[in-house]
Amino acid sequence: MKDRYLELVSKYTPKENILKNAVVTFLAGGILGTLCELLLRGYMMWFSLSRSESGVMVILTLIVISSILTALGVFDYCVSKLKSALIIPITGFAHSITSAALEYRKEGLVLGIGANIFKLAGSVIVFGIVSVYVFGIIRLLIMGG
Secondary structure, three states: OHHHHHHHHHHHOOOOOHHHHHHHHHHHHHHHHHHHHHHHHHHHHHHOOOHHHHHHHHHHHHHHHHHHHHHOOOHHHHHHHHHHHHOOHHHHHHHHHHHHHHHHHHHOHHHHHHHHOOOOHHHHHHHHHHHHHHHHHHHHHHHOO
């Protein structure tokens, strides 16, 4: 029974073109990286900011744009076309938080948004903190104090 089910699932599951997806992701990620670099230099030039301050502004810009696209229902469509190029950590994180906030907004600020906003992003935060801690200890042991 289980084998028959798996056979049916594999028969009707659409096959992805891995090479095409890799090329699309590579090109879209390259274009996104280029636009971010132009934005970084623009912030440095337009507002006379240092490189690190401009980097923070670029990150904030990516967060705002991905949150707006999520709220408009466009982010998922963009991801379906551009593949994983848009799920870089900061835009994917902003998308997960914004979509959770939108999903639970009718339940109120505290019990809706406040209680549920980190449901998806919470695991990313936890595993990110744990991995930084573990790799920090490994680095400390290898390189010494």
